[in-house]
Amino acid sequence: MRDRRLVHRLRRGDVEALQQIYHRYKEDLLTVAMSLLGEVPGAEDCVHDVFVHFAEAPADLRVNRNLRGYLMRCVANRAKNVLKSRHRPLESPIEEPQSSECPVRGSMASEASRRVFEALAQLPAEQREVITLHLQGQMRFREIAEHLELSINTVQSRYRYGIEKLRTLL
Amino acid sequence: MKSARQVKRIVERARLRADQATDARILRDAGAALAETADNRPQASQPGPAFWRTIMESKATRYSAAATILIAAALVLSDPLGLFGGRHGVLLAETVRQMDQVRTITNKEKRIFYEMGKDEPWVKTDVVKYVSFDRGVVEEQYDEAGNLMGRAYILRDPPQIIIVFPQEKKYVKLPLADGWARVMDNFTPKAIVEHFKSGRCRDLGHATVDGYDVEGFETNNSEIFPIPESYRFLFPIKNIKWQFWISKDTPFPVAADLEVTTGRGLFTVFKELRITCHDYDMVYDPNIPSTVFDPNIPADYTPLSLESTLKENAAWLGVGALPMVGIVAYRRRHPRRG
Numbered sequence: 473m474r475d476r477r478l479v480h481r482l483r484r485g486d487v488e489a490l491q492q493i494y495h496r497y498k499e500d501l502l503t504v505a506m507s508l509l510g511e512v513p514g515a516e517d518c519v520h521d522v523f524v525h526f527a528e529a530p531a532d533l534r535v536n537r538n539l540r541g542y543l544m545r546c547v548a549n550r551a552k553n554v555l556k557s558r559h560r561p562l563e564s565p566i567e568e569p570q571s572s573e574c575p576v577r578g579s580m581a582s583e584a585s586r587r588v589f590e591a592l593a594q595l596p597a598e599q600r601e602v603i604t605l606h607l608q609g610q611m612r613f614r615e616i617a618e619h620l621e622l623s624i625n626t627v628q629s630r631y632r633y634g635i636e637k638l639r640t641l642l
Numbered sequence: 643m644k645s646a647r648q649v650k651r652i653v654e655r656a657r658l659r660a661d662q663a664t665d666a667r668i669l670r671d672a673g674a675a676l677a678e679t680a681d682n683r684p685q686a687s688q689p690g691p692a693f694w695r696t697i698m699e700s701k702a703t704r705y706s707a708a709a710t711i712l713i714a715a716a717l718v719l720s721d722p723l724g725l726f727g728g729r730h731g732v733l734l735a736e737t738v739r740q741m742d743q744v745r746t747i748t749n750k751e752k753r754i755f756y757e758m759g760k761d762e763p764w765v766k767t768d769v770v771k772y773v774s775f776d777r778g779v780v781e782e783q784y785d786e787a788g789n790l791m792g793r794a795y796i797l798r799d800p801p802q803i804i805i806v807f808p809q810e811k812k813y814v815k816l817p818l819a820d821g822w823a824r825v826m827d828n829f830t831p832k833a834i835v836e837h838f839k840s841g842r843c844r845d846l847g848h849a850t851v852d853g854y855d856v857e858g859f860e861t862n863n864s865e866i867f868p869i870p871e872s873y874r875f876l877f878p879i880k881n882i883k884w885q886f887w888i889s890k891d892t893p894f895p896v897a898a899d900l901e902v903t904t905g906r907g908l909f910t911v912f913k914e915l916r917i918t919c920h921d922y923d924m925v926y927d928p929n930i931p932s933t934v935f936d937p938n939i940p941a942d943y944t945p946l947s948l949e950s951t952l953k954e955n956a957a958w959l960g961v962g963a964l965p966m967v968g969i970v971a972y973r974r975r976h977p978r979r980g
Contacts, residue, residue, distance in 0.1 A: 487673050494669060498660050506658040515658060520668045527676035581658045588656035607653045638649045 475539035482527075490527055497540060500608065501547050506581070507604040508551035510593040518554060522546045544609040545619050548601065591641035599634030602627055744894075747773040749924040753783070758903070758914035767791065771921075777935040795937050804937045811943045846885065852922050854896045856887035878905035897922050 475496075481489035498519065505515035522543065581589065592600050601620070605611045613631070617624040644652070660668075751769040756762075768788075772780040778797040785791050795804040805814045846858030861884045885899040898921040906912045 482676070485676060487676055490672055490676055491669055494665075494672070498665070498668075499657060502658045502660055503656060507656070512658065516660070516664050516668075519660075520664075520671065523668050523672040524675045527672040528678075580661060581656070584652070585656040585658065588653055589658075592653070603653065607650060608656065635646050635649055638653065639643050639646065642644055642649055642652055 479539060490523075493526075493539065494523060497543055500540070500610075501543055504544060504604055504609045505547050505551055506589055507592045507608055508548065508601065509554060510589065512581075514551075514554060518547060518550045522550050541609075541611055541615060544605065544611055548605060548609070548619070587642065591638055594641060595634050595637055599630045599637065602630040603634045603638070606631060744926050745775055746927055746930050747771075747924060748928050748930065749773075749921050751922070752918075752920045754918050756916045756918075758916055764913075764915075769919075772930050772934050774930060774935060777932070780934055795935065797935065797937075804939070806937070806939055806943065811940070813939050813943050813945060815937075815939075815945065848890075849887065851887045851897045854887070855890045856896060857890060858885055858887050860885045878907045879903075880905055894924070894926055896924055 475493075478489045478493050482493065501519045501522070502515055505518040506512065509515050509518060526543070526546070592604065595603065602616055605616050605619070606613065611619070613624050613627050616622075617627045620627065749771050751771060753767045753769050754763045755765040757764050766786050768784045768786075770782045770784075776798070778795065778799075780796075781794045783791045783794070790808055792808070793806045795802075795806075797804070802815065807813065844860045846860050849856055849858050851858075880903045883901045886895045887897040887899075888894065889896045898919075900917075900919040900921075902915075902917040902919075904915045904917070906914055
């Protein structure tokens with residue numbers, strides 16, 4: 473079922489539509505949140521808060537075309553707010569797992585994915601944000617530029633610098 | 643060192659997968675938020691499908707036409723009748739003053755349903771009503787054999803409608819939407835007094851009703867029961883004729899008669915109906931045990947579900963629904979040009 477139809481149903485209080493939207497995008501959203509926040513519980517909470525807010529005001533949703541992009545922007549904003557409220561620099565490295573048997577708590581990532589998250593955590597926040605939204609959030613540079621209120625050239629240059637650094641880290 | 647393309651691919655493939663506990667937590671909390679939003683959403687902004695679902699799960703849907711009417715009556719008729727019976731003798735100043743003090747009323751009612759144009763009753767029921775202006779209205783409806791068909795609770799706090807069907811061991815519970823809540827508000831003493839102060843009543847003169855020497859009043863409009871526009875297809879009232887009879891010995895109404903004519907609607911099982919009601923045995927300010935207004939749903943009762951409802955009502959719902967769906971589908975595929 474198309475996103476538009478699901479949103480239409482959601483506005484009418486259809487729980488099933490909410491579940492379908494969640495299952496359709498949960499992995500992408502969790503991945504983006506994880507990349508931005510660098511920790512699993514924070515990523516889960518971020519997606520949790522976005523979906524609860526999403527369900528609280530479905531009638532106010534301004535989703536005309538791209539539900540995925542809308543949710544991505546919500547997650548990105550939420551992650552940013554979380555980091556601000558923690559007074560935690562974006563550049564801080566990913567948290568070390570507490571046990572080697574349980575590399576991540578709750579949600580799961582493969583070893584390869586974990587290496588990616590660790591590498592992303594070492595990037596400057598601006599580069600990490602652009603790379604995450606572009607590669608994992610599948611947002612176009614133009615969309616990212618609009619979202620971050622930057623010029624498209626700035627976004628693209630951050631992306632290039634970030635990729636260059638990742639080449640040395642991965 | 644990996645190429646930029648390889649790095650890009652690696653980053654794209656990175657995934658964090660939610661475990662079941664995370665899924666459950668997020669869906670539970672988001673679902674609760676959605677339900678709360680739906681409950682609190684003004685009725686006017688509730689669009690069709692959800693509204694239909696509510697109807698299907700709750701009201702229109704009984705296994706028999708009589709039970710469907712019971713719900714309709716509970717929602718549409720019992721409240722105005724119950725309060726009407728107690729409240730409309732308000733043209734007389736003394737009645738108005740006295741009625742303003744009343745907090746509870748009990749009364750009985752004979753309710754008869756006729757298909758339009760037929761003399762033989764379609765359904766006959768006996769009703770017992772408990773009205774509390776603080777708690778709400780409870781109505782018990784019995785069939786001709788004296789079996790309890792259903793008990794309807796229309797409660798103010800929390801605002802909700804609960805209808806229990808003991809014979810089927812089913813129940814319906816739904817929030818009292820804003821539209822209905824507003825209708826209920828019209829039956830506060832103040833609102834009714836104001837309505838009748840507007841002078842729409844006709845004096846019927848003196849009469850003897852149920853052994854009382856009374857003065858009668860009649861009104862022939864249904865404005866006092868302004869069903870919200872969006873609900874009218876459920877129970878399309880064409881006209882309501884009210885007669886109420888005020889005792890000459892006390893300032894209270896002792897009886898009320900009501901005749902309602904309807905168009906075809908969901909709650910009328912798509913029949914045009916004439917419904918007559920006679921309210922009697924009115925008792926003012928009785929001590930009604932508070933437990934009367936506490937919905938008593940036995941543990942083995944199950945909610946009336948959409949599934950069962952559709953199954954049971956597929957035949958008569960389908961008659962009206964399928965052609966309409968067909969027309970809509972056709973129009974979508976073949977929009978008018980020019």
